[in-house]
Amino acid sequence: MAPPEDQYGKPKEPSLYREPLHSRVRRVHQRATALLSEALAPFGLTPPQWAALVALQQSGPMSQIDLGRSIAMDPATMQGVVVRLISRGFVVRGPDLHDRRRNLVSLVQPGQEVLAAAAPAVAKAERDLAARLSADEQDRLLDLLSRLAS
Numbered sequence: 001m002a003p004p005e006d007q008y009g010k011p012k013e014p015s016l017y018r019e020p021l022h023s024r025v026r027r028v029h030q031r032a033t034a035l036l037s038e039a040l041a042p043f044g045l046t047p048p049q050w051a052a053l054v055a056l057q058q059s060g061p062m063s064q065i066d067l068g069r070s071i072a073m074d075p076a077t078m079q080g081v082v083v084r085l086i087s088r089g090f091v092v093r094g095p096d097l098h099d100r101r102r103n104l105v106s107l108v109q110p111g112q113e114v115l116a117a118a119a120p121a122v123a124k125a126e127r128d129l130a131a132r133l134s135a136d137e138q139d140r141l142l143d144l145l146s147r148l149a150s
Contacts, residue, residue, distance in 0.1 A: 032129050039125035043118045044088070048073060048081050050122065053090060053115050056107040063102050064093070090114060 036047045045053075051071040056062070059070065068078035082105055085091040090111030096102040107115075130138045 028129075035125040035129055036122065039121040040118060042121070043114055045114065045118060046081075048077065049085055049090075050118065052078075052081050052085060052105075053107060053111050056091065056105065057112065057115055061104040061106040063096070064105055067105055085111070 033047055036050070040046065040050055048071070051073075052067060055067060055070045062070070064078055064082055065075065067082070068075055073081065082091065082093065086093060088110070090108065091105050092108055093103050093105050096104045130141070133141060
């Protein structure tokens with residue numbers, strides 16, 4: 001079966017390649033990841049490790065499964081992130097005092113310190129990413145991204 005043709009008889013491109021949303025979101029993601037990776041490099045952190053530390057700071061101790069869900073990370077990848085953060089002394093894993101069947105991941109002082117130290121570099125990376133947008137456009141973008149992510 002021949003591929004569908006446009007009005008001029010040319011084969012139509014697959015919609016994935018014509019769809020600007022997919023390619024633009026991918027490009028923005030790549031740029032954001034590169035800026036964040038560069039900002040975090042002096043602190044020896046990766047973007048997923050940063051996300052995990054921020055989630056723990058904001059929400060407090062949680063199970064590894066809940067931590068992964070909170071930052072949209074699959075369990076296998078989350079396991080590696082937590083192991084590396086434990087080895088660096090940024091988090092600890094221990095039993096939940098209310099449910100001994102569960103372990104909780106908790107942020108500890110060195111993790112809080114690296115968050116505080118890296119925060120200005122991360123803020124600069126975010127400003128650099130959004131520099132072409134007005135404050136109103138930045139707010140609108142965050143709102144739209146929140147709606148798309150849910």
